[in-house]
Amino acid sequence: xxxxxxxxxxxxxxxxxxxxxxxxxxxxxxxxxxxxxxxxxxxxxxxxxxxxxxxxxxxxxxxxxxxxxxxxxxxxxxxxxxxxxxxxxxxxxxxxxxxxxxxxxxxxxxxxxxxxxxxxxxxxxxxxxxxxxxxxxxxxxxxxxxxxxxxxxxxxxxxxxxxxxxxxxxxxxxxxxxxxxxxxxxxxxxxxxxxxxxxxxxxxxxxxxxxxxxxxxxxxxxxxxxxxxxxxxxxxxxxxxxxxxxxxxxxxxxxxxxxxxxxxxxxxx
Amino acid sequence: xxxxxxxxxxxxxxxxxxxxxxxxxxxxxxxxxxxxxxxxxxxxxxxxxxxxxxxxxxxxxxxxxxxxxxxxxxxxxxxxxxxxxxxxxxxxxxxxxxxxxxxxxxxxxxxxxxxxxxxxxxxxxxxxxxxxxxxxxxxxxxxxxxxxxxxxxxxxxxxxxxxxxxxxxxxxxxxxxxxxxxxxxxxxxxxxxxxxxxxxxxxxxxxxxxxxxxxxxxxxxxxxxxxxxxxxxxxxxxxxxxxxxxxxxxxxxxxxxxxxxxxxxxxxx
Numbered sequence: 459x460x461x462x463x464x465x466x467x468x469x470x471x472x473x474x475x476x477x478x479x480x481x482x483x484x485x486x487x488x489x490x491x492x493x494x495x496x497x498x499x500x501x502x503x504x505x506x507x508x509x510x511x512x513x514x515x516x517x518x519x520x521x522x523x524x525x526x527x528x529x530x531x532x533x534x535x536x537x538x539x540x541x542x543x544x545x546x547x548x549x550x551x552x553x554x555x556x557x558x559x560x561x562x563x564x565x566x567x568x569x570x571x572x573x574x575x576x577x578x579x580x581x582x583x584x585x586x587x588x589x590x591x592x593x594x595x596x597x598x599x600x601x602x603x604x605x606x607x608x609x610x611x612x613x614x615x616x617x618x619x620x621x622x623x624x625x626x627x628x629x630x631x632x633x634x635x636x637x638x639x640x641x642x643x644x645x646x647x648x649x650x651x652x653x654x655x656x657x658x659x660x661x662x663x664x665x666x667x668x669x670x671x672x673x674x675x676x677x678x679x680x681x682x683x684x685x686x687x688x689x690x691x692x693x694x695x696x697x698x699x700x701x702x703x704x705x706x707x708x709x710x711x712x713x714x715x716x717x718x719x720x721x722x723x724x725x726x727x
Numbered sequence: 728x729x730x731x732x733x734x735x736x737x738x739x740x741x742x743x744x745x746x747x748x749x750x751x752x753x754x755x756x757x758x759x760x761x762x763x764x765x766x767x768x769x770x771x772x773x774x775x776x777x778x779x780x781x782x783x784x785x786x787x788x789x790x791x792x793x794x795x796x797x798x799x800x801x802x803x804x805x806x807x808x809x810x811x812x813x814x815x816x817x818x819x820x821x822x823x824x825x826x827x828x829x830x831x832x833x834x835x836x837x838x839x840x841x842x843x844x845x846x847x848x849x850x851x852x853x854x855x856x857x858x859x860x861x862x863x864x865x866x867x868x869x870x871x872x873x874x875x876x877x878x879x880x881x882x883x884x885x886x887x888x889x890x891x892x893x894x895x896x897x898x899x900x901x902x903x904x905x906x907x908x909x910x911x912x913x914x915x916x917x918x919x920x921x922x923x924x925x926x927x928x929x930x931x932x933x934x935x936x937x938x939x940x941x942x943x944x945x946x947x948x949x950x951x952x953x954x955x956x957x958x959x960x961x962x963x964x965x966x967x968x969x970x971x972x973x974x975x976x977x978x979x980x981x982x983x984x985x986x987x988x989x990x991x992x993x994x995x996x
Contacts, residue, residue, distance in 0.1 A: 535831045542833055543826045550819055557812045562804045564811055567836035583852040586839055589874045605858045
């Protein structure tokens with residue numbers, strides 16, 4: 459960690475499966491985007507950073523051209539350009555809604571200020587992000603197609619960005635808005651009577667990791683198992699992570715303001 | 728100048744008055760955007776960097792909230808967010824057209840990687856831009872609302888970005904796509920028989936600077952006089968600048984491939 463920002467930020471991840479229909483293609487759920495913008499506006503959290511996923515914008519395009527595994531042939535270059543472009547389109551819809559809900563939100567384009575190495579963030583010029591937070595803006599980032607020093611390019615997941623920012627800015631809390639109620643002892647989309655964990659410690663989380671469901675739709679960045687793997691270093695650093703269902707009204711609002719909410723809270727101890 | 732890139736890039740500025748109706752509000756000229764994308768695709772220039780202006784997207788919003796003169800009251804914060812957002816919307820339309828014309832174009836968000844000081848670029852993290860050029864991508868930047876170390880925020884003109892990049896990367900040539908045929912001895916939008924300069928040296932340019940017309944519509948970044956002031960340091964460095972009418976078909980194409988074209992070529996000597 460280079461240095462701490464002045465106040466600890468709250469980082470909100472909005473899953474691509476919430477704001478898009480992951481089984482469609484370029485299928486935004488504008489009503490969900492607008493509802494979440496309302497909840498964020500109502501919660502009025504200081505030092506908020508928002509990161510959203512790619513859903514049916516980034517993932518199918520990235521998959522079609524094999525972007526995650528890097529540059530192997532020249533024809534992929536248009537695929538890289540297209541993947542980044544469709545992500546800016548989804549981000550534009552999110553920004554539209556945030557701005558018209560009077561949230562001083564500024565998009566910060568990951569591929570303009572981050573470079574990865576073998577898929578991991580190697581370089582992140584965070585001068586802009588720091589100033590934005592200090593001035594009271596809400597920076598908004600997203601999973602993006604980024605340049606990679608070893609592979610040419612790759613896909614940088616919103617989850618990796620969340621974990622990176624949480625650790626770098628020593629976040630007060632991470633709110634993971636997903637399309638299920640939290641972490642279960644079996645995949646809630648297929649199991650009959652899965653049990654929701656209301657609270658997990660880091661050691662409990664590590665024990666049950668293997669039983670967590672993989673993402674069912676096309677997700678090039680790993681679904682729930684991938685999220686947990688990304689977040690463990692942040693939890694180890696003492697940052698609490700709360701999984702809540704962002705597809706259900708008021709859950710994100712409650713989590714942001716610190717109310718008790720159905721979901722899974724993960725703490726170091 | 729920190730260091731030179733491997734090959735000298737060509738920098739193409741597309742004026743906001745060409746791709747938008749400057750007398751409207753958020754009024755894109757998609758047919759002009761598509762025609763220019765075709766010309767750029769046909770010209771197939773190596774090491775191309777594109778920068779576009781704000782036209783009726785950035786300028787009216789920036790003017791409404793007084794963004795250029797910096798942060799003076801809290802209510803401007805939403806205006807800053809809105810100005811950046813509308814610029815990303817215009818950029819999205821440009822990128823849409825470039826990508827669907829099979830140009831490996833990647834938007835690089837100025838406000839995500841540049842910070843100004845009293846309106847001048849103070850800090851520009853250009854790692855991403857350098858890698859993009861090396862890999863054969865076409866980076867696309869634009870006039871943007873940016874953070875400013877002294878003023879809080881301001882408007883960074885596409886023209887300043889053009890001049891900055893031209894000098895930093897020692898550009899082979901700058902093509903300025905505007906909505907007039909070039910530089911005249913009087914404002915072509917009001918004068919009866921203005922004379923077009925086909926060629927100007929730097930010393931000739933400095934002599935006639937005072938007679939160049941100001942932008943007639945809302946332009947917070949100075950119109951033609953502002954463009955010349957920004958470009959003089961690049962011309963002094965030996966970089967030729969050609970003004971051509973991007974609103975007329977094939978002028979940009981001809982200038983990009985080095986054909987003789989109606990316009991004004993400015994050279995150091």
